[in-house]
Amino acid sequence: MANVATQPCLSWTRGSIPISKRNKRRRLNGFTRLKVVAAAVVEATPNSSSVVSVRNGTNRVLTLPLNRADDIQAESRAMSRAIDATLYSPQLLASKYGSMPIKLVQRTFEIVSALGSFGLKLFLEQKNGTLDKNKRARAAELKCIFTQLGPTFVKLGQGLSTRPDLCPPEYLEELSELQDGLPTFPDEEAFACIERELGLSLDSIFSSITPSPMAAASLGQVYKARLKYSGKLVAVKVQRPSIEEAIGLDFYLIRGLGIFINKYVDIITTDVVALIDEFARRVFQELNYVQEGQNARRFKKLYADREDICVPDVFWDYTSAKVLTMDWVEGVKLNDQEAIEKQGLKVLDLVNTGIQCSLRQLLEYGYFHADPHPGNLLATPDGKLAFLDFGMMSETPEEARSAIIGHVVHLVNRDYEAMARDYYALDFLSPDVDVSPIVPALRNFFDDALNYTVSELNFKTLVDGLGNVLYQFPFNVPAYYALILRSLTVLEGLALYADPNFKVLAASYPYFAKRLLTDPNPYLRDALIELLFKDGKFRWSRLEDLLVQGSMDRDFTAKEALQPVLKVLLSPDGEELRTLVTKEAVRVSEALTFGTISDTYKSAPDFMRTLVFNGNANGPLMMPESEMQSMIELRDQVFRISGLLRSSNDFDPALLLPILQVLQQPEVRRLGGGVVGGITQRLAARFLQQVLRVPATASA
Numbered sequence: 019m020a021n022v023a024t025q026p027c028l029s030w031t032r033g034s035i036p037i038s039k040r041n042k043r044r045r046l047n048g049f050t051r052l053k054v055v056a057a058a059v060v061e062a063t064p065n066s067s068s069v070v071s072v073r074n075g076t077n078r079v080l081t082l083p084l085n086r087a088d089d090i091q092a093e094s095r096a097m098s099r100a101i102d103a104t105l106y107s108p109q110l111l112a113s114k115y116g117s118m119p120i121k122l123v124q125r126t127f128e129i130v131s132a133l134g135s136f137g138l139k140l141f142l143e144q145k146n147g148t149l150d151k152n153k154r155a156r157a158a159e160l161k162c163i164f165t166q167l168g169p170t171f172v173k174l175g176q177g178l179s180t181r182p183d184l185c186p187p188e189y190l191e192e193l194s195e196l197q198d199g200l201p202t203f204p205d206e207e208a209f210a211c212i213e214r215e216l217g218l219s220l221d222s223i224f225s226s227i228t229p230s231p232m233a234a235a236s237l238g239q240v241y242k243a244r245l246k247y248s249g250k251l252v253a254v255k256v257q258r259p260s261i262e263e264a265i266g267l268d269f270y271l272i273r274g275l276g277i278f279i280n281k282y283v284d285i286i287t288t289d290v291v292a293l294i295d296e297f298a299r300r301v302f303q304e305l306n307y308v309q310e311g312q313n314a315r316r317f318k319k320l321y322a323d324r325e326d327i328c329v330p331d332v333f334w335d336y337t338s339a340k341v342l343t344m345d346w347v348e349g350v351k352l353n354d355q356e357a358i359e360k361q362g363l364k365v366l367d368l369v370n371t372g373i374q375c376s377l378r379q380l381l382e383y384g385y386f387h388a389d390p391h392p393g394n395l396l397a398t399p400d401g402k403l404a405f406l407d408f409g410m411m412s413e414t415p416e417e418a419r420s421a422i423i424g425h426v427v428h429l430v431n432r433d434y435e436a437m438a439r440d441y442y443a444l445d446f447l448s449p450d451v452d453v454s455p456i457v458p459a460l461r462n463f464f465d466d467a468l469n470y471t472v473s474e475l476n477f478k479t480l481v482d483g484l485g486n487v488l489y490q491f492p493f494n495v496p497a498y499y500a501l502i503l504r505s506l507t508v509l510e511g512l513a514l515y516a517d518p519n520f521k522v523l524a525a526s527y528p529y530f531a532k533r534l535l536t537d538p539n540p541y542l543r544d545a546l547i548e549l550l551f552k553d554g555k556f557r558w559s560r561l562e563d564l565l566v567q568g569s570m571d572r573d574f575t576a577k578e579a580l581q582p583v584l585k586v587l588l589s590p591d592g593e594e595l596r597t598l599v600t601k602e603a604v605r606v607s608e609a610l611t612f613g614t615i616s617d618t619y620k621s622a623p624d625f626m627r628t629l630v631f632n633g634n635a636n637g638p639l640m641m642p643e644s645e646m647q648s649m650i651e652l653r654d655q656v657f658r659i660s661g662l663l664r665s666s667n668d669f670d671p672a673l674l675l676p677i678l679q680v681l682q683q684p685e686v687r688r689l690g691g692g693v694v695g696g697i698t699q700r701l702a703a704r705f706l707q708q709v710l711r712v713p714a715t716a717s718a
């Protein structure tokens with residue numbers, strides 16, 4: 019939902035009306051006032067502020083330490099006010115609307131005539147071949163039809179705007195505007211609702227409130243007010259009157275259509291009724307603003323530990339199922355680039371904050387804001403990214419969170435078999451589906467797409483490509499996945515306004531790298547081992563890349579890097595890894611030794627070369643130039659990596675001790691294979707010992 023487009027901008031000081039005057043006017047209008055209940059003197063503020071505010075006799079605001087218990091009590095009072103909040107129940111809807119044939123016929127007529135004439139136009143345009151040409155106009159028309167048909171259809175449109183698998187891009191764009199300029203309802207009704215719901219008169223709660231809403235959305239409209247007892251500016255969201263009625267009737271009808279499709283339309287194999295029920299359940303949940311307040315509180319607890327994120331606090335004493343009072347957030351919408359820049363802020367910084375926060379939401383705690391459209395994201399004057407509207411939240415199951423990170427690893431590794439297997443863990447495929455035919459389809463698409471580096475990859479290209487693959491197989495895309503894609507595509511879209519070359523994947527990669535390097539979750543640890551060791555060889559370039567990327571993440575600490583893997587190294591299960599590490603140590607120590615000999619040879623004066631190396635034209639070592647070159651590359655890479663680790667303030671070389679311990683185990687010597695292996699093993703151990711004791715510069 020966005021600001022009411024038609025409303026002249028209300029300046030707070032001039033536009034808001036003092037409550038006493040407004041009440042007089044309302045009485046003149048014959049507006050029935052509800053019984054005024056004594057105003058709450060102490061206003062339970064959210065616990066994070068840790069103060070309550072009261073006015074003393076001289077009208078000064080005093081702040082007192084808040085007992086957290088007050089806040090909990092205020093919240094439970096709000097919950098008891100919302101005890102009657104309507105829940106979605108198909109049975110209840112059936113028993114209620116089944117006996118109202120006239121209402122049903124009227125509404126069916128409204129819907130069928132609006133959507134029927136739209137469908138007819140599409141049909142005719144398809145026949146005369148103008149369907150593609152008119153796509154944009156039709157999409158805009160559908161947006162208007164949904165707005166006219168009311169909240170259920172606005173919600174439906176908002177939902178469709180997140181489904182690139184169902185709608186062409188023109189429709190996605192138009193429908194995603196369904197947050198803007200929705201019709202308002204009369205202010206008198208809104209104010210009466212506040213009084214009825216809270217059992218308090220308006221003038222006992224607010225010292226002033228805007229005469230008309232600052233914004234109107236699908237389910238409610240938002241006023242800006244000042245709390246009487248603390249002088250705090252708040253946003254008061256008031257639900258549209260009789261909205262459960264309207265939505266309930268619509269869902270009853272839509273469900274009827276779903277039952278018909280399930281029974282008679284064979285080409286649609288998905289359980290349409292189940293989809294409708296899930297969607298309706300979510301919309302009904304959104305109607306309980308106490309639930310929304312609790313979502314906001316949980317979200318704030320998890321993510322607003324960062325200075326760059328702002329989440330409004332909820333005022334429980336002024337909240338009920340239909341009224342939500344929270345901090346007023348001053349800010350501009352994230353898609354208003356000009357206004358953001360005027361404040362001396364950069365859109366890309368804010369988008370980056372959004373991406374980092376979204377990744378934490380999706381992949382760390384799994385609790386995420388499922389509706390991050392630009393209307394719900396504000397840039398505050400002090401450069402924070404504010405999240406609003408917690409009506410629709412979603413959760414990523416724990417297994418899926420690791421599986422998503424693992425999937426990215428498999429993608430980077432081009433391990434298509436593993437990618438296909440991931441779809442079980444991601445719950446895309448039921449365990450009885452054979453994944454083998456999916457592998458060539460994945461290879462076909464990704465071999466091409468991955469010719470780009472990660473930093474060049476466009477998220478949308480990747481998602482579209484994957485979507486095409488998914489279409490061909492019996493995939494069932496879980497709702498959380500569609501919402502994740504939505505979150506990231508919205509942010510990518512916002513960033514592209516500011517920088518057409520912005521890449522969401524490049525901005526996300528540091529987070530993935532950090533998680534892989536530091537997360538002890540066994541799934542991620544194994545994914546890291548998979549990424550670093552391929553075909554029995556250690557891939558130094560991957561490690562270097564991960565360290566470079568991971569260190570760009572704000573939460574990265576070098577001392578945690580590789581710890582999960584190093585722990586496995588010494589564990590009873592680490593046998594295979596120990597073998598790999600030992601072999602690699604041999605390779606590295608050879609590279610170090612031969613690299614140094616080669617450097618010494620090159621830097622020696624001619625006469626020395628003749629004297630010491632007998633003037634050997636091939637250099638000091640009898641090996642092809644290419645082999646020598648790759649050894650030198652390996653050596654330089656190892657130096658760069660050790661430099662990267664040691665340049666971080668918090669890196670303690672002693673953290674690498676497990677490798678040294680492994681190299682010194684007697685059975686490891688045997689792995690090196692004979693005398694040469696043994697020598698290089700010792701060289702490797704010495705080198706490491708040197709690193710651990712003397713933190714010298716990389717080139718030393």
Ligand SMILES: Nc1ncnc2c1ncn2[C@@H]1O[C@H](COP(=O)(O)OP(=O)(O)OP(=O)(O)O)[C@@H](O)[C@H]1O
Nearest residue numbers: 019020233235236237238240253345346347393407
């Ligand atoms: N705390 C706040 N501070 C400032 N403005 C706010 C606040 N809360 C809401 N708004 C304004 O009101 C608009 C609508 O709020 P919100 O998105 O919560 O309503 P909604 O009915 O849930 O909308 P939607 O149709 O998107 O579900 C926001 O886009 C924003 O412009």
